[in-house]
Every structure is written in C-alpha cells, then in structure tokens.
Amino acid sequence: MLNGFKDFxxxxxxxxxxxxLAVGSAFTAVVTGFSKAFITPLIGLATGxxxxxxxxxxxxxxxxxxxxxxxAAVIAFVITAAVLYFLIVVPMxxxxxxxxxxxxADPKSEKRDCPRCFTEIPAIASRCAHCxxxxxxxxxxxxxxxxxxAAR
Numbered sequence: 016m017l018n019g020f021k022d023f024x025x026x027x028x029x030x031x032x033x034x035x036l037a038v039g040s041a042f043t044a045v046v047t048g049f050s051k052a053f054i055t056p057l058i059g060l061a062t063g064x065x066x067x068x069x070x071x072x073x074x075x076x077x078x079x080x081x082x083x084x085x086x087a088a089v090i091a092f093v094i095t096a097a098v099l100y101f102l103i104v105v106p107m108x109x110x111x112x113x114x115x116x117x118x119x120a121d122p123k124s125e126k127r128d129c130p131r132c133f134t135e136i137p138a139i140a141s142r143c144a145h146c147x148x149x150x151x152x153x154x155x156x157x158x159x160x161x162x163x164x165a166a167r
Contacts, residue, residue, distance in 0.1 A: 043095055050091040055083070058090075127153070 023029065059068035071083030125138040132146040138153050 042098075043091070046095045046098070047091045050087055050094060054090050054094075055087045058086070 055068040059071070062068065068083050068086065070081070071086075072079050072081040074080070126135045127138045128134070129136050129143040129146060129148070129150055131148040131150075132143060134143065134145040136143050136145075136150070140150065141152050142149050
C-alpha cells in the first residue's frame with residue numbers, strides 16, 4: 016500500500032503539478048501586491064477617492080459593502096489571466112503548432128453526390144461505385160486542394 020503511494024507521489028505529473036501550483040501562488044501574490052500598490056491607488060486618484068481604492072465601501076442599513084476589495088480582486092485576476100495567456104498559452108500554442116505534423120489531405124475525404132443515383136461518392140471519383148455510371152471528373156482546383164496532382 017505504501018509502495019503505491021510512493022509511486023504516485025514520485026510520478027512526474029504530480030511533481031510538475033505541485034511545482035506549478037507553488038509558482039502560480041507566488042505569481043498571484045506578486046500580481047496582488049502590484050495591483051494593491053499601484054493599480055488601485057491610481058484608480059483612487061482617477062475617481063477622486065483619497066488613498067487606496069480597495070478600501071472604498073458603502074453602507075446600507077448599517078451593513079458595510081467593501082466594493083473596493085471586489086474591484087481590486089477583479090483587477091488582480093485580469094492581470095494574472097492576461098499575463099498567463101500572453102506569456103504562457105500563446106507561446107506554447109505557437110511551439111505546438113511548429114512541431115505538429117502536417118496531416119496529408121485525404122483525397123477521399125471530400126464527398127459529392129452521384130448525379131444518377133444520388134449516392135455519396137468521393138469527389139475525385141470518375142465512376143460511381145454503386146450504380147457504376149461514369150461521372151464527370153472534379154475540377155483541377157478541387158484536386159489541387161486535396162493534394163492530388165491534376166492529370167494533363
């Protein structure tokens with residue numbers, strides 16, 4: 016039983032996830048500190064509030080609603096999401112696209128209907144497999160799009 020737990024803990028995915036969570040929480044702390052130190056005071060100056068905007072609140076029947084904290088949290092979330100998207104997701108997608116193998120176009124994947132029996136046949140077919148009638152060949156541009164060299 017302990018061997019199974021040891022194998023689970025030492026698996027590469029678990030360790031990578033733990034490192035990602037630690038780095039993510041540290042990054043979130045940095046972004047939260049940045050938004051509290053610079054962004055919310057700037058919003059406070061722009062809106063005419065004195066000092067830190069995250070301390071802004073209003074009262075309704077004695078209940079305090081600290082809306083400044085909610086806005087500061089939304090700002091920190093947007094900054095975190097934008098940085099993660101533009102510095103991690105977009106570059107990783109470009110790297111994956113660069114190394115992805117281009118799939119060859121299958122000439123039989125594009126279909127059309129037989130004009131005689133209305134059965135679906137490959138677009139490059141010159142004879143229907145169901146009624147054996149000859150059909151007009153597809154145009155050269157369609158063949159080139161499929162990656163099949165046109166007959167000359």
